[in-house]
Amino acid sequence: MDLIEVTNLRKSYKDHVAVEDVSFSVEEGEIFGILGPNGAGKTTTVECVSGLRRRDGGQISVAGVDPGRDRDRLRRILGAQLQSSQLPDRIKVWEAMDLYASFYPDPADWPELLDLVGLTAKRNAMFAKLSGGQRQRLSVALALVGRPRVAVLDELTTGLDPQARRDVWELVERIRADGVTVLLVTHFMEEAERLCDRVALIDGGRVAAVDTPAGLVAAVDDEQEVSFRPSSPVDEAILLALPEVRAVERSGARLVVRGSGNLAPAVTLALAEHQIVPTDLRIEQANLDDAFLAITGKKLIP
Amino acid sequence: MMKILAVETKLQLREWPGIAFTAGLPLALLLVLGSMPGFSEIKPELGGQSLNDTQMPAMMTMLALLTLAFTVLPTTLTAYRERGVLRRMSTTPVHPARVLAAQLVINLAIAALSTLLLIVCARLVLGTVPPRAPVAFALVYLLGTAALLAMGLVVAAILTNSKVAAPVGSVIMFPLMFVAGMWIPRELMSPVLRTIGDFSVAGPFAQALRDTWAGNAPQLPHLAVMAGGLLVFGGLAVRLFRWE
Secondary structure, eight states: EHHHHHHHEEEOOOEEEEEEEEEEEEEETTTEEEOTTTSSSHHHHHHHTSSSSSSEEEEEEEBOOOTTTTTTHHHHHHEEEEEOOOOOOOBBHHHHHHHTTTTTTOOHHHHHHHHHHGGGGGSSSBGSSSSSSHHHHHHHHHTTTTTTEEEEEEEETHHHHHHHHHHHHHHHHHHHHTTTTEEEEEEHHHHHHHHHHHHEEETTTEEEEEEEEHHHHHHOOOOOOEEEEEOOOOOHHHHHHHHTEEEEETTEEEEEEEEOHHHHHHHHHHHTTTOOEEEEEEEEEEEEHHHHHHSSSSOSOO | OOOHHHHHHHHHHTTTHHHHHHHHHHHHHHHHHTTSTTTOOBHHHGGSIIIIIIIHHHHHHHHHHHHHHIIHHHOOOEEEEEEETTHHHTTTSSOOOHHHHHHHHHHHHHHHHHHHHHHIIIIIIOOOOOSSHHHHHHHHHHHHHHHHHHHHHHHHHOOOOOOHHHHHHHHHHHHHHHHTTTTGGGGSOOOOOOOOHHHHSHHHHHHHHHHHHOOOOOHHHHHHHHHHHHHHHHHHHHHHHHOO
């Protein structure tokens, strides 16, 4: 059974409709991504799922609980890390963990949780002294301290440097390994591709598509490009003979091969049969950015 | 709840310079001004009291209370709202109203301690006799402080920016101090001004503090205005307060 079901969700604010019509379902144990540009309605959607906002229409069920009706039960099964929500400057890491653990009937062992997010060494540090990545990891730990079945993580890595971002990604994968279902909001294509089992593309308050990242990309455009510098001259005919290859071009010392399917393995195999080594090999494939552009006609990050 | 109170107390103590100033300034003013010639002279226009008997200690008590209610409390709460501290808590099974309750308790405790310190120091340095009707004084103190904190909560409810909380709080606080008699003792005010002051919560509070300090019973209209203020502003705060 699906752990989260959202059907025809609708939410408008005073002056505009934030969520027009959003439906998706999340299976237990998966990392489900909600990907879309700023202002697409991602945050409003998860705020309704988290019981922080009252929806205007549609149905939501989180493990059988309606977030609009039974907030108390929801709070015990859903932990949320909110976009740009902070803690008081002078609270220490361990105090925040200890305090939030006291809010739940059956909390996780928080020192263990601090270990999981890699903040044990910082347990006596004040919130104000933490780096952006450390704050986000603490925030994730706080979302998990009540042993939730669902963790909602909103714009987790916005504003983090690449290393901190990768650390947080690893953390999210570990959470999933512990059996927690993750609902992840992001506008980073790379983040969704790396982490999510399935992704809902949201644009203008509507779901444009739901699929695995690979499925979304494949449905859009199968065109790939492989380029390399051959170690010795190549007869283009041996490449054009491959069913995957559509065109071969020379660009200076490089060969550019266009095609589809398992293009890169087919080309390298054919080259190997002729004792040619493709040096400086580059593969370019469509990614979720391209998929988003093709499906909605808009760029993910303008 | 005890844990929230404990953590909030620790957080407040880590901001000790602010608290030290809030409690220390009125105390210093009382001791310095009160030691000047004339402040301990009996004045017929004060009904046979000296300034140091009830006017000065009650006014300095008010100064500390008004500062807590109109700058310290609104600044903390608007900052909590602004930074998403309250919103974050609303994702847990515990309602953020508990943080608010903890803040009120802490502010009340700081107020009580600073007033106690003021009473003791006034006795030791200026020879001011401590409140002669201690029970009535304590009850008046509780009622008036609660009403002022409720007014401070309304300020915290209306403002969205923590940086303007203290300035806006001061703008409200100074007229209140004026009608309470900070610069002109209430006995010397024109009848019009005194009547305006009678409806300001701060005015009746100051008068009731002075009355009980001198050993008299507080006047019923004063208690009624304070209780009314507590109800009206408490109700407004509950209606207007936003958690995010």
